[in-house]
Amino acid sequence: MRAVRFGEYGGPEVLRTVEIEVPEPGPGQVSVDVAYAGVNFADHKARLEGYRVPQLPFVPGLEVSGRIRALGPGVEGLSVGQEVAALTEGGAYAEVAVANVAVVFPLAAGTDLRTAASLPTVLPTAYALLHSVGRLREGETVLVQGAAGGVGTVTGQLAREAGAGRVVGVVSSGAKAEYARKYGYDDVVLADGFGAAVRELTGGRGVDLALDPIGGDVLRETLDTLAVFGRLVSFGNASSAPAWQVGQPELYPGGRSVAGFSILTLAQTAPEELRALAERAFAVPGVELPVTGEFALSDAAEAHRTLASRTSTGKLLLRITP
Template sequence: MRAIEIQEYGGPEVLRVVEVDVPEPGPGQVSVDVAHAGVNFADLKARGEGYRVPALPFRPGLEVSGRVRALGAGVTGLTVGQEVTALTAGGGYAEVAVAEVATVFPLPDGVDLRTAATLPTVLPTAYALVHAVGRLQRGETVLVQSAAGGVGTVVGQLAKAAGAGAVYGVVSSAAKAEYARTHGYDEVFVGDFEKAVRAATGERGVDLALDPVGGETLRASLASLAVFGRLVSFGNASSAEPWSVGQPELAPTGLSVAAFSVLNLARTAPAALRTLAERAFAKVADGTVSLPVTAEFALPEAAEAHRLMGGRSSTGKLLLSV
């Protein structure tokens, strides 16, 4: 079968099409004939700096949609040929991928395979940020970094549906701001945002800030919180050095900081992830949220997908069509 592999770290050009044996599922695993694979920023970090890469060569790709090809020993509740979406530990950029059964989900009613490939990482992450970790209450205000990306697109809609008083986004260009405004955002700031947030909230600040960037952006998000505000870190796209915050910064106004990673949750608490994912997918099935596929590439064009996402001009979700 064909798969995309990296044999060294570097730019998009290190993504190579290779012919490899079809993987067989082990106990508790499922193999999937891949229809579509999602492209995520974590894939770019894996390719460029070895993020979550156990060893080289490595095949990227964290989410797929397709049909069950084979069931490993002990797997129940799924059938060969069934349409599913799955979160993988890697290897999604391929004609066949393998995933743990706990992270393989039958397609929700009314959701096709193309849409299903957008679900496994983005939807549970967005749902957790708004509900499980962020614990947004009706009337509260929200600040979202990377508001035009996949997670940001869904968070804006979920926050509005949850009754947020105002949803503010931060993006890197005017074009992205225009896109974000059509997906639940009341106001979108381009570039520097701290003073703009204070002005928009009458100097109060926001109740909940969601940050996938890290570094100076995370610090500015923390400084944008209202009294008793909450910040959730869910990535480090900036690749900044790890930063810690403690009682001296938090105690004066009763702030709190949390973190979330759907990949870590899949490993440490798969049952919790499954519950989270089912609730999140239901929001797509009932029309509460949508995640537009804004660009699609053939499997051998994975490098082009990475160039587009790495250029920070993409919005919504990018897919590989397998």
């Protein structure tokens, strides 16, 4: 089968289209004939610096849509040929991928494979950030870093649906600001100097819940935007900054708190909890995530260049075998 993999770390040019053996599902797994694969920032970090890469060569990709090809031993409740979306632990940039049954989701009637590929990581992550970890309450103010990205696009809509009083997004350009305002955001500010802008927007009060996938200095500045009893949820380290620390001096004065979330880690440590979370997320009606870029499997390197340029919005997909 065809797959895209890399044998060394580096720029998008290290991605190569190759022929490899078709993987077989093990106990509690299914294999999927892949229609579409999502392109995520975690794939970029895997290729660039080895994020969650157990060994080389490695086939990246964390989410797929397609049709079940084969069932592993002990799998019940699914059938060959059934259309599904699934999370993987890598291997999605291929004609066939393997996933653990706990994170394989049959598609609801009327859901097409292209749409389905855009949601397995994004929608449960956004839902968890607001509800399971962030514990959003009606009327609260929410701040979202990366508001024009995949998670940001969905988070703005979910926050609005949950009754947030004000939803503020942070983006890197004016074009992204215009995009984000279509998806639940009341206000959108530019990343440069966002802390001061947020304090001005809130009359100096700050925000009740802030969500940060960037880390480093951005996380520190985000922490400073919190109101009394505010909560910050870290869900990534796109900046690749050294591990951060926070303690009594930052938290005690305002009764602030910091939490963390990783859908990939939860898939490994508590897959049944992730499944329950995902089912709640998928049940929220009317959430949109526009696919703003679609690439052939052989053009995976170009998809990565687009992602790394930080100019893209919404979701990027690889088209495998629709």
